[in-house]
Each structure stands twice: as C-alpha cells, then as structure tokens.
Amino acid sequence: MRVFPLLVFSLVLVLLSGCGYNQIQQKDEAVAAGWSEVLNQYKRRADLIPNLVSTVKGYAAQEQQVLIGVTEARAKVGQIQVNPDDAASLQAFQQAQGELSSALSRLMVVVENYPNLKSDQAFLNLQTQLEGTENRITVARGRYIQAVQDYNTYIRSFPQNLTAMMFGHDQKPNFTVENEREIQDAPSVDFGAPAPAQPQPQPAPAG
Secondary structure (H helix, E strand, C coil): CCHHHHHHHHHHHHHHHHCCHHHHHHHHHHHHHHHHHHHHHHHHHHHHHHHHHHHHHHHCCCCHHHHHHHHHHHHHHHHCCCCCCCHHHHHHHHHHHHHHHHHHHHHHHHHCCCHHHHCCHHHHHHHHHHHHHHHHHHHHHHHHHHHHHHHHHHHHCCCHHHHHHHCCCCCCCCCCHHHHHHHHCCCCCCCCCCCCCCCCCCCCCCC
C-alpha cells in the first residue's frame, strides 16, 4: 500500500515534466532575471543624473528650463511602483523612462552651446558613463523583451497551455518598443536663427 502513493507521485512528476511544467518555471525565472537587470540599468542611469545636472549647472546655470526638466523627469521615474505583470503599470513605467530619455537628449543638445563644459573632465566622465549605461539599458531591455516573448509563446503552445492554465501561469505584458521610440525622439531645439545682416550705409558720392 505504501508503494502505491509513491507510484502515483512519480507518475504525476512524469506527466508534469512531459507537459512542460519544469520549462515553464525556467522560462518564468528567466523573465524575472531579465526584469531585474532592466531595473538595475535604469537605476544606474538615475544615479548618474544628479551629478550630471550639477556639472552642467556650473557652466550653464541659465538653462534652467532644461535642467529642471531632467530633474522632474527623474523624480517622476522614482515615484512609479512598477509591476511588470500589469500592463498598465508597465506602460506607465515605460512612458516615464522614455520621457527621462527625451529630457536627457535635450540636455545634451544644450551642452553643444558650451565648449568649456564639453571639455570639462568631470562632464566627459559622466557622459561616458551615461552613454555606456544607455547601451546597457538597450541590451537589457532587448533581452527582457525576448525572454517574455519566449515565455508567452511557450505557454500558449499545446500541451504546455494546459499546464499553464492548471497552475495559473498567464501571459506577461511586454515593452512596446515602437511607442517607446516615439517618446524618446527628442524634439528639435531651436536656439534662434542668426539675425539678418543690417544694410551698411553707403558712402555719399563725391561731389
């Protein structure tokens, strides 16, 4: 009699394995790890911004609107409690991060007007770190998108969909890359066209 429960338990394990239970867990863990890396890279960027704003302010304090825009966008990102399993929460997080990217792009456009700032060693170091972080964000976000797509495709396939339904594994929302790219497109910054040349007075004819 003791052998029977053991046989039933072993049979259940085999059936679950054959229906993709273990693979679902592995793919779910991959999604969680990917999301953790996305958050780490976004946090790294947020941590660089106060020093960046402070350095720029030392040379371009008059650019208050742009500096405040970056600071406010960073604060908005920090206020969001994102739940990656909730589509609305993920969309709000994505929009806030996109707005911060746009604000940083505007700041970098302004920097072009200040040669001394562009040659400041502290600024150059921060710029290098920021560029590296943006690249890591792109990589981490791309890997997360792929992990979610892999997970969603797997749990929709037969017979894994039956296992997923049985254990409450739903499809996960994902980043919408097209919408984020639109948000990140920095608006053109017009520093004003040069004033038209004034006509020079002509010398009076010799008479």
